[in-house]
Amino acid sequence: MKTRAAVLYGPTRQFQVEELELDEPKAGEVLVKMVATGMCHSDWHFATGDFTTNYPIVTGHEGAGIVEKVGPGVTEVQLGDHVILTFIPSCGKCRWCLTGLPVLCDRGANITGGALLDGTFRLHTVDGRDVGQLAGIGCFSEYIVAPVETLIRVEPDIPLDKACLVACCVPTGFGAATKRAEVRPGEVVAVFGLGGVGMNAVQGAALAGASKVIAVDIVPWKLEAAQEFGATHTINAQYEDPVQRILDLTNGVGADKTIVTIGHVEPEHIGIAYRATRKAGRCVVVGLAPIATDSMKVPPADLVLLGKEVVGTLYGHVNPRVDFPYLLQLYRAGRLKLDELVTKTYRLDEINQGYADLLEGRVIRGVILFD
Numbered sequence: 418m419k420t421r422a423a424v425l426y427g428p429t430r431q432f433q434v435e436e437l438e439l440d441e442p443k444a445g446e447v448l449v450k451m452v453a454t455g456m457c458h459s460d461w462h463f464a465t466g467d468f469t470t471n472y473p474i475v476t477g478h479e480g481a482g483i484v485e486k487v488g489p490g491v492t493e494v495q496l497g498d499h500v501i502l503t504f505i506p507s508c509g510k511c512r513w514c515l516t517g518l519p520v521l522c523d524r525g526a527n528i529t530g531g532a533l534l535d536g537t538f539r540l541h542t543v544d545g546r547d548v549g550q551l552a553g554i555g556c557f558s559e560y561i562v563a564p565v566e567t568l569i570r571v572e573p574d575i576p577l578d579k580a581c582l583v584a585c586c587v588p589t590g591f592g593a594a595t596k597r598a599e600v601r602p603g604e605v606v607a608v609f610g611l612g613g614v615g616m617n618a619v620q621g622a623a624l625a626g627a628s629k630v631i632a633v634d635i636v637p638w639k640l641e642a643a644q645e646f647g648a649t650h651t652i653n654a655q656y657e658d659p660v661q662r663i664l665d666l667t668n669g670v671g672a673d674k675t676i677v678t679i680g681h682v683e684p685e686h687i688g689i690a691y692r693a694t695r696k697a698g699r700c701v702v703v704g705l706a707p708i709a710t711d712s713m714k715v716p717p718a719d720l721v722l723l724g725k726e727v728v729g730t731l732y733g734h735v736n737p738r739v740d741f742p743y744l745l746q747l748y749r750a751g752r753l754k755l756d757e758l759v760t761k762t763y764r765l766d767e768i769n770q771g772y773a774d775l776l777e778g779r780v781i782r783g784v785i786l787f788d
Contacts, residue, residue: 422475422540422558423768424548428466432557432768437475437548440539442488442562449500449563453578454556455479456763456771456783457585458612458680459705463551464772467681467707474531474549475540477785478504480556481571481581491565499571501584503737504552506534506566520732528553534564557768559787569741575748578762578784579755582613583744585732586782587755589703590617590678591744592733595625598674598701602626607663607672608648609690610679611639612775613758613782614703616646618676620754623647624747631666633659636778646754663693671695680775682706687727688714697724703733758782 420439423432442448460476462468484498494500506528507519514522524534531549532538539562540548540555549555554563571580590613594600606622608615611634622630623646631650632643640651650666652659663672675690675698682704691714694700706713715727735741747753760780763771771783 418560420558420560421765422548422555423477423765424473424475425464426473428464430464432464434766434768436543437558438541438543439560439562440541442486443535444489445491445565446488446533446562447484447491447494447565447568448486449482449502449561449568450485451480451482451556451559451561451787453481453581453787454785455581455584455586455613456768456775456785458775460551461680461772461775462705462707468529468705469708470551471530471549473542473546474551475555475558476551477556477558478502478552478554479581479585480554481577481584482561484568485560487565493565494568494570499573499575499577499580500568501571501580501741502554502556502563502567503569503584503741504554504567505732505737506553506564517736518734519736520734533562557765557785559765569737571745575745578786579748579759580745581784582755582758582782583741586613586758587617587744587753588735588737588740589733590614590619591621592735592740593676593678593701593703593730594618594621594674596734597728597730598622598676598699600625600627600674603628604673605629605631605667607631607633607659607675607690607693609633609659609675609677609686610704611636611643611781612678612680615678616643616758616781618678618703619643619648620646622674622676624752629666631663631672639778639781642781645757660689660693667695671698673698675700677702677704679704684710684713691715691719691725691727694725699726699728702727702729759784762786
């Protein structure tokens with residue numbers, strides 16, 4: 418069958434929307450008609466070369482859709498099911514899966530090259546060239562064939578244009594606060610960077626009972642919006658020294674937890690958050706730096722003398738099959754904001770404009786809607 422998709426032919430900073438050939442699902446695979454896909458900064462790293470992959474490739478990893486067909490042996494989902502796509506198809510058998518860290522699954526770590534789990538491809542150009550699917554899903558496409566392990570069912574009354582956010586930015590930010598930072602009631606939390614992930618770190622910290630949630634960014638309207646998600650204080654880092662301001666707000670102590678959710682992390686960003694962290698506090702790095710970055714501005718002696726921690730987190734340390742339904746329950750109960758995250762929607766043909774808006778700070782989350 419045919420599908421229209423946004424293809425990267427290299428680190429050109431430009432997506433090319435074109436018609437591709439899509440194979441039938443093989444054993445253990447599912448054909449999904451995409452309904453909505455969020456536009457994450459992580460995909461942009463492959464458009465710039467900050468992260469490398471095998472080109473051509475269809476990126477997009479924050480998607481939701483409806484099952485159109487199942488391959489042989491698939492019993493977990495059926496025709497018509499509404500599903501969210503998770504970008505790490507955990508095996509359930511490796512050390513990491515068995516110790517509660519399926520997002521670090523050994524098998525799941527090997528899918529950035531674009532092939533599906535069996536090492537072959539389902540997408541092809543009209544002249545027969547293989548096209549990869551990032552994370553084995555490649556959600557910037559009208560239809561995808563993906564491993565059943567990547568699908569998580571959603572109740573049909575939950576709008577998929579909001580549910581798609583639970584595929585990445587919501588659990589990544591929320592989990593960074595609640596699971597990796599382990600925010601406790603009464604603590605002070607500072608979040609650096611207010612995109613889709615950062616806003617969810619803000620609301621995760623607020624729901625965990627933080628006494629102060631300090632939101633840091635350089636875009637005034639995002640700082641204002643952060644208050645709707647639970648921020649108690651805001652800092653415009655373009656005009657104020659965030660470290661000094663956080664120290665002022667904490668009587669010179671610093672934040673208990675700091676969370677770096679900037680979309681393109683530079684070494685100094687981690688250093689700033691680290692300096693704003695109190696003694697024996699924890700600095701959680703969520704945003705991606707270019708793969709070639711091999712250092713960060715953290716004084717090694719401080720790690721010993723001040724007992725601070727700098728830790729990373731992938732996917733907010735969540736378990737998608739457990740935590741995605743939990744997050745949607747919070748949404749149903751009115752305790753988790755999803756609708757407010759979607760600043761603007763786009764057609765697939767507008768993907769390049771969508772990323773221009775993201776880079777210019779004009780959206781919290783842009784979402785592509787498919788016909």
